[in-house]
Amino acid sequence: MIYLDYAATTPMGPEALHVYHEVAGNYYGNANSLHTRGTDAANVLQAALATLGQTIDDASVTITRSGSEANQHVIHRFLSAKHFQGHILTCRTEHPSIRDYLRTLDEQYPKLHVENVPVDERGNIHPIDVETRIKPDTILATFAHVQHEIGTIRDIRAIGTVLARADVPFHSDCVQSYGKIHIPMQDARLSAISTAAHKIHGPKGLGAVFFSTTVEPTHGLPSGTADGPAIAAFAEAADVQMKRRREANTHLRALRAKMAEQLPVEYQVVGESAQEKQSPYILGLCLPEMEGQEAMLACDRQGIAIATGSACRSGDHGPPETLLALGHSFDTARTFVRLSFSHETSFAEIDEAAMQLTNIRSRRTKNA
Structure with missing residues (x-):
């Protein structure tokens, strides 16, 4: 076909598959265990997180179970810090994991208001349309870098400049750009971006949030026993993708x-x-x-x-x-x-x- x-x-790339098998076969300990096998597994995980962080301006990395969960993790973190009160900017062309989640939150919390910024016929978001919709209580803006269905690359530098002047945190769904299109994390004043391993020839069931240095880092791994082989394979896939x-x-x-x-x-x-x-x-x-x-x-x-x-x-x-x-x-x-x-x-x-x-x-x- x-x-x-x-x-x-x-599909998983050969390099990621090799790392997966290597780690699964030789570093199978629980990273939470204090014996040597556990310590070895923990070292593999920390090396993988460091490799991932180096791909985006040395950002801090939080592993999630999917790109969709990564998107929702960021939104929940910023909104919960404001007690789900305030104004959010987004647009109708966002991925369903953002669009539908924000609709649910908008209905659930009476003091939360989600506003859609218009897009043009090519899927662009114009900075002036963002700027004119910022309010004193705007607590988050979330716009994808690459639109996931038509592939338009948004000018997130210009959008981020507008948001930074108003001190509005900026999240971008970078699932379709990470490892493919340069992501200007610092120049766009991004607070966080999200991505998924399986979009770049890594394993399924893993996503990641990259937080900028302006955001207090969180624990890098989900609760429970971390999937060391998959996370190491994700890091390898990201490294290979960036190089090519x-x-x-x-x-x-x-x-x-x-x-x-x-x-x-x-x-x-x-x-x-x-x-x-x-x-x-x-x-x-x-x-x-x-x-x-x-x-x-x-x-x-x-x-x-x-x-x-x-x-x-x-x-x-x-x-x-x-x-x-x-x-x-x-x-x-x-x-x-x-x-x-x-x-x-x-x-x-x-x-x-x-x-x-x-x-x-x-x-x-x-x-x-």
Whole structure:
């Protein structure tokens, strides 16, 4: 199968798998135990946390059980410090783990108010729209760095500058940018970012929050017995991903451009046209007169894996809220599909996928 759903998850890389097996076989002690086996396991964990911290401006790292939990961990920490009272800035195009969680909190706490900043038709958030919505009681702003369905790269430096002037903590969901796109933690005045191991060829079941030096660090590990092999594999995957980031981006920009060029002109690319504002890992498309679900199933029958949006929308059969927020009609939003790539994606796979997507359109038009 040609796998073009790397934004949903990635296979573990060989380097991460090697570290996982090495640690599982040789450092299996409980890191909370005081004997030598436990101490050895604890040292492995601390080395892994140090490696992760070095990937983002030497930030302090807190391990979570997923990227979604990482997002919610940050939000809960900042809001609980204010007793769930105050004003929060976000937008409708955030990941469901943020968008739905904030909606729940907004309903649960009467003194909490969540406000959505508008996005333009390409998914950008303009700093002036953030600035004009800051209030004296704004206690948090949370905006993703890379939009998870269409791949638009937000100008978090400019947004962070505006928020810093008002002394508003700034969190960014960096699940789709960590290890792929440079994250300007200090320049953007970010208080915290979140990510997930399985998006960068690490193990599933692990996320992380990186807190800036301006935020008091918390305990780096979840309660209970830490999964040393998985955390060490996460650190290895992050280190490898950072080292190959520049080469991978060059390869992926060429891949994405080739895919877009080979598709029928009727297919609408959703996202940014400027290369510096668009993640090369993601290509969002609207396919005229064909529901995304239909296109996904048709591709699957041809051995190609694509998505209709975020994998975390499981069970939600409506159109992606992202497309509605961008100004698309309900009917157009239902035609959306997402293709996503990695350094493992080849030009031959792109050629085959483009051909099959074109044939799907041709067959449907012929049978209409």
